[in-house]
Amino acid sequence: MRLCLEARQLACERDGRWLFHGLDLILGAGDVLRIEGPNGSGKTTLLKVLCGQISDVEGQVLWDGRALPKARADLLANLLYLGHAPGIKAHLTAMENLRWYQALAGHRCSDRELGAALAEVGLAGFEDVVASQLSAGQQRRVTLARLVLSRHPLWILDEPFTAIDVDGVSALEQRLVEHAGRGGAVLVTTHHALANVPGLRRLSLSGPAREVA
Amino acid sequence: MWAFFHKLGSPRWFYGIAARLAPWCWGLALALIVVGSVWGLAFAPSDYQQGNSFRIIYVHVPAAFLAQSIFIALAASGFVFMVWKVKIADMAAAMMAPLGAAMTAIALLSGSVWGKPTWGTWWQWDARLTSMLILLFLYVGVMLIRRAFPRPLSGSKAASVLAMVGVINIPIIKYSVEWWNTLHQPASFTLTERPAMPTEMWLPLLIMVLGFYAFFAAFTLTRTRTEILRREGSKRWVKELFKEDA
Amino acid sequence: MSACSTDVEPAVVAVKEAGAGLGMALWATFQRDLVGVARRPADALTPLVFFAMVITLFPLGISPEPERLAWIAPGVLWVAALLSALLSLDGLFRADYEDGTLEQLLLAPHPLSLLVVAKVLVHWLTTGLPLALMAPLLGVLLALPQGSYLALSVTLAVGSGCISLIGAIGAGLTVGLARGGMLLSLLVLPLFMPVLIFGTGAMGAALSGGEWLPHLAVIGAMLALALASAPLAIAASLRISVHG
Numbered sequence: 001m002r003l004c005l006e007a008r009q010l011a012c013e014r015d016g017r018w019l020f021h022g023l024d025l026i027l028g029a030g031d032v033l034r035i036e037g038p039n040g041s042g043k044t045t046l047l048k049v050l051c052g053q054i055s056d057v058e059g060q061v062l063w064d065g066r067a068l069p070k071a072r073a074d075l076l077a078n079l080l081y082l083g084h085a086p087g088i089k090a091h092l093t094a095m096e097n098l099r100w101y102q103a104l105a106g107h108r109c110s111d112r113e114l115g116a117a118l119a120e121v122g123l124a125g126f127e128d129v130v131a132s133q134l135s136a137g138q139q140r141r142v143t144l145a146r147l148v149l150s151r152h153p154l155w156i157l158d159e160p161f162t163a164i165d166v167d168g169v170s171a172l173e174q175r176l177v178e179h180a181g182r183g184g185a186v187l188v189t190t191h192h193a194l195a196n197v198p199g200l201r202r203l204s205l206s207g208p209a210r211e212v213a
Numbered sequence: 214m215w216a217f218f219h220k221l222g223s224p225r226w227f228y229g230i231a232a233r234l235a236p237w238c239w240g241l242a243l244a245l246i247v248v249g250s251v252w253g254l255a256f257a258p259s260d261y262q263q264g265n266s267f268r269i270i271y272v273h274v275p276a277a278f279l280a281q282s283i284f285i286a287l288a289a290s291g292f293v294f295m296v297w298k299v300k301i302a303d304m305a306a307a308m309m310a311p312l313g314a315a316m317t318a319i320a321l322l323s324g325s326v327w328g329k330p331t332w333g334t335w336w337q338w339d340a341r342l343t344s345m346l347i348l349l350f351l352y353v354g355v356m357l358i359r360r361a362f363p364r365p366l367s368g369s370k371a372a373s374v375l376a377m378v379g380v381i382n383i384p385i386i387k388y389s390v391e392w393w394n395t396l397h398q399p400a401s402f403t404l405t406e407r408p409a410m411p412t413e414m415w416l417p418l419l420i421m422v423l424g425f426y427a428f429f430a431a432f433t434l435t436r437t438r439t440e441i442l443r444r445e446g447s448k449r450w451v452k453e454l455f456k457e458d459a
Numbered sequence: 460m461s462a463c464s465t466d467v468e469p470a471v472v473a474v475k476e477a478g479a480g481l482g483m484a485l486w487a488t489f490q491r492d493l494v495g496v497a498r499r500p501a502d503a504l505t506p507l508v509f510f511a512m513v514i515t516l517f518p519l520g521i522s523p524e525p526e527r528l529a530w531i532a533p534g535v536l537w538v539a540a541l542l543s544a545l546l547s548l549d550g551l552f553r554a555d556y557e558d559g560t561l562e563q564l565l566l567a568p569h570p571l572s573l574l575v576v577a578k579v580l581v582h583w584l585t586t587g588l589p590l591a592l593m594a595p596l597l598g599v600l601l602a603l604p605q606g607s608y609l610a611l612s613v614t615l616a617v618g619s620g621c622i623s624l625i626g627a628i629g630a631g632l633t634v635g636l637a638r639g640g641m642l643l644s645l646l647v648l649p650l651f652m653p654v655l656i657f658g659t660g661a662m663g664a665a666l667s668g669g670e671w672l673p674h675l676a677v678i679g680a681m682l683a684l685a686l687a688s689a690p691l692a693i694a695a696s697l698r699i700s701v702h703g
Contacts, residue, residue: 079566087562103483103487106568370699375632378650381688382653
């Protein structure tokens with residue numbers, strides 16, 4: 001199997017308005033693609049369509065050459081998706097939150113490895129703090145620790161830079177570059193320029209959906 | 214077979230075929246209901262125990278039949294909509310639900326009107342009436358959930374799931390209630406379970422039942438056409454349709 | 460299943476390999492929810508206190524005479540149990556929906572209909588089962604005659620399993636709605652009626668010295684049917700609520 005996410009002639013209508021129309025896209029190993037567009041232009045919707053969560057659209061999404069929804073299970077096995085909400089349970093500690101995600105993905109991790117991942121995102125010493133006592137940025141960082149441990153080749157990240165400070169931003173950019181360098185692929189929406197990502201591809205949803213140079 | 218199925222699922226095709234079928238259904242419904250009610254109310258013999266009050270079965274029984282059939286139709290439409298994404302099935306379901314609820318209400322009202330002279334009370338916790346009351350609650354749930362969502366598509370899906378869940382439960386509810394009823398009151402005589410009804414009594418009843426079903430078909434065809442226009446109003450074929458007329 | 464490390468090459472896998480971790484995912488979700496309840500015991504206690512309060516209303520509203528109370532006790536206990544179950548069902552998926560973990564659950568490479576069973580099981584363990592264990596105590600307050608206490612506890616324990624499963628369908632459908640709790644009650648109460656009928660029927664049989672096990676068998680059959688079919692409906696309803 002190889003890493004290949006493809007969209008063919010995607011079109012999505014919401015409330016009588018076309019969010020995007022005739023959208024073609026191919027994402028392969030080593031790609032970092034940024035989806036651009038103003039608020040309400042359908043960035044999140046597009047991400048959800050591409051990972052098979054929303055299916056009432058025209059056109060096709062293919063994973064490894066096979067169309068969704070048939071290939072959906074295979075796609076999900078290879079996908080790490082970070083949504084708008086941080087996805088952190090307030091009453092669990094940082095460590096417990098991370099452990100649940102790893103178990104859900106079928107990755108067995110020792111406490112030492114989980115702790116190392118949390119330290120990597122700057123949460124050393126906060127492993128056993130209940131998430132409700134962490135700041136919004138720290139909660140985000142717990143989510144980002146999933147990227148450190150991730151073995152998923154495809155990352156789809158919806159505004160991952162929300163509530164992250166300057167140091168965190170550059171570390172995350174670095175992580176995206178490394179992931180692409182190791183043969184992974186990243187699909188990301190963000191208002192950050194991602195200036196440090198070489199070979200960044202951009203897809204604009206304002207006006208006719210197309211890749212911009 | 215599949216080609217036919219998909220054709221039926223196309224709103225445009227359905228709009229045309231429904232227009233041709235609907236007048237026949239309306240005509241049939243009118244004829245059957247007029248014949249059935251005149252025969253049942255004026256010419257059928259009166260019951261030796263209940264006198265003329267039994268004649269309400271000519272409304273009660275067909276309404277109760279429809280009430281149950283429409284719920285099954287709702288679940289079937291929901292299934293077709295969820296599995297094959299046939300939009301027309303959902304449009305029909307949206308139109309059928311209020312009719313089903315109305316039929317359930319008619320069955321309940323006519324049952325209690327009949328109860329007054331027979332049992333001496335407007336309401337008796339009779340097994341059939343109780344099941345019918347629960348069925349009304351199920352209808353209310355399906356109708357409410359459809360409107361509860363901001364996006365119509367989510368409401369359609371939710372109503373479909375609930376109708377399917379409901380239809381699995383209906384037999385369970387029915388048998389539970391019947392069992393509960395025998396536990397609490399030894400069999401008294403009920404409106405519909407009557408020993409050996411003579412032909413001149415049940416023939417008009419049969420005609421009324423068929424008439425109600427024809428009415429259901431006519432009503433659904435006509436209302437679904439309206440719903441197609443409402444939902445597909447922005448589609449080109451609808452606009453062309455009205456351009457021709459104008 | 461695979462070991463985890465920070466410098467492994469990302470590799471594309473087929474779903475079968477990933478599916479091997481299903482047991483782990485189920486256990487982790489079960490454990491996570493259980494820990495959640497343990498950290499906020501008030502959430503689990505509220506339905507129990509509500510149950511006790513509703514029971515208290517009846518002697519006040521009807522009469523404190525033991526004979527009258529004994530007559531209504533089975534029905535009152537069951538109805539109060541259903542109502543307090545409704546109270547807790549509204550919260551079954553709500554927190555997960557709001558903090559985004561429900562969306563993540565939907566994206567796990569495992570059948571959602573199995574993952575939700577872990578959640579429903581926790582719901583039953585923390586609301587249905589305690590309710591069943593507490594009911595005999597309240598039975599004493601209602602002068603419930605000897606001989607029906609065991610029937611009360613056992614039928615409530617099995618019946619509340621049905622209620623958790625069926626109720627979760629309604630909870631899934633209403634989780635994204637602003638005033639979902641009200642609608643939830645309307646949707647699922649009619650579906651609870653068969654359980655109520657056979658639950659109180661079992662107690663009636665026990666009180667009149669008859670066999671109540673056949674009634675329990677019927678509730679058990681309902682539970683089996685609910686176990687087989689409700690998870691699919693719960694999964695479908697959650698997908699509708701999260702993604703439309």
